[in-house]
Amino acid sequence: MRPDLVIFDCDGVLVDTEPTSNAVLAANLTRHGLKLSTEDCMRMFTGWSMANVEKEALRLGATLPENWMEEIYGEEFDALKKGVPATEGIHEILDRLDALHLPYCVVSNGSEDKMAITLGQNGLLERFMGAIFSAHTLKTSKPDPALFVAALETFRVEPSRAVVIEDSVLGAIGAQRAGISCYGFAPHHDGVDLAAAGASIFKNMRQLVSLLNI
Known part of the structure; x- marks a missing residue:
């Protein structure tokens, strides 16, 4: 089935930010007494x-200090500004969706400021303008399905006619709670945790050509 709306997660799906962000987080938390x-x-x-x-x-x-959120975001953003790559094959997939006039959006637990940095480096930000749903803006986060519901309502699409592309268990659970089919992107691991959360696992972004019938 070709969907009427494709909902992408951002970090780890559109852009390969997880290694950078988690290295910063590990160093920060270790500095604050939690060795990770x-x-x-x-x-x-x-x-x-x-x-x-x-x-x-x-x-x-x-x-953690009272201003920890400000601190960690400052450190993370500085690291991300040095450059993070777009996920291999994502521009090709978006080109296909554009050619079919099939709408897509990004639903993320990250902030819009963070997405401006990571997506902006890779020519992706302009492709999602007006179609960004951030936990920071909507004041909720996955696995709460509210972020996905907001996207469905904006595009006037029923849950059964949408798909979610996720790399996190929280995202997969949120999609399941919203009644949306989920494909779990697991290029570097077996995806067992994603599958347990109801996602269908795939390894290469270009597989979406056949999975989405595009």
């Missing part, structure tokens, strides 16, 4: 909003 590696942070926090990361870090024993 980049791999630990990727396993624990991929797809999380930073507000929820803060709550979990405090629960685990980190000693």
